[in-house]
């Protein structure tokens with residue numbers, strides 16, 4: 327019976343054998359009406375972030391054709407890890423197509439934040455990265471903020487074309503796509519998936535009224551984000567899920583802050599000043615003298631300095647040092663990708679050394695807030 331073996335959501339042939347492959351449906355789900363595949367189920371109910379992901383090379387290989395289409399590219403980035411979640415080389419890869427930057431998770435920013443300033447900051451950063459963007463929209467998929475503006479901006483800029491939604495993993499793309507689906511289509515009837523030749527990867531198309539589609543793409547995994555390196559069970563400790571409560575520390579030179587056992591911030595040289603940490607509340611900050619820091623780490627990793635847990639400590643790459651010289655004048659942040667950022671409140675400059683697991687992106691930038 328044909329109705330039994332095809333997904334009512336996307337039309338793919340259903341199978342019970344391989345959860346990693348397209349069309350998988352758990353046996354008990356066959357009892358429900360209508361029968362949909364696990365992927366459609368996830369999309370519909372949003373209960374799982376384990377959507378298909380790719381590394382950047384595979385992503386470019388599979389989706390390099392976007393440059394030769396006429397389309398709008400919607401790039402979702404995470405305000406908590408802006409530089410870490412930007413797609414490198416996006417400008418080249420989209421060809422001449424317009425890019426709409428959707429900046430998600432603004433609910434994390436302290437309430438007093440001036441959002442116009444954030445938009446200006448994002449525009450400036452994007453420009454520095456050589457990316458031409460048609461618009462910046464701030465939103466929170468989780469708290470359903472700014473979503474009308476996302477829809478509006480897509481409508482304004484797509485100019486009768488298809489819309490490709492791209493983003494790194496963990497930026498909230500699934501959540502946003504689900505809101506788009508809820509807004510644009512009658513899922514059961516119309517959602518379609520297409521498959522790339524030679525792979526089991528699929529894309530999800532959300533049909534639009536004019537015969538064009540919104541096309542979801544696999545999330546890109548960036549190993550320079552701490553969120554991709556920590557054990558899954560510690561993820562909730564480093565990813566804030568509500569408005570960040572910044573922590574302020576007055577430090578003298580030769581003092582150190584530990585962020586759990588995941589990163590270490592040495593204030594090597596400079597006048598006494600205050601540092602504001604924008605990190606998840608689940609991550610404890612431990613202050614010590616720089617001269618004691620190595621010993622403390624060696625003795626207390628996985629106990630006082632946690633996460634990681636003791637049994638996981640060996641799984642993380644070893645800490646490596648980043649020497650950072652903050653110049654005099656202007657306000658600056660130090661971003662540790664996936665962990666958060668530290669703002670220097672003085673304009674007096676500072677010599678810093680940041681220790682982070684090998685591979686994690688650590689950069690200085692103009693202050694976000």
Ligand code: GDP
Nearest residue numbers: 375431466467468495496497498499500501567
């Ligand atoms: P994807 O990997 O890009 O598809 O991201 P998901 O939609 O699976 O979301 C990744 C994580 O970010 C989840 O833990 C979400 O709860 C969280 N998240 C998504 N959107 C928001 C948001 O607007 N604000 C906050 N604070 N968290 C969000």
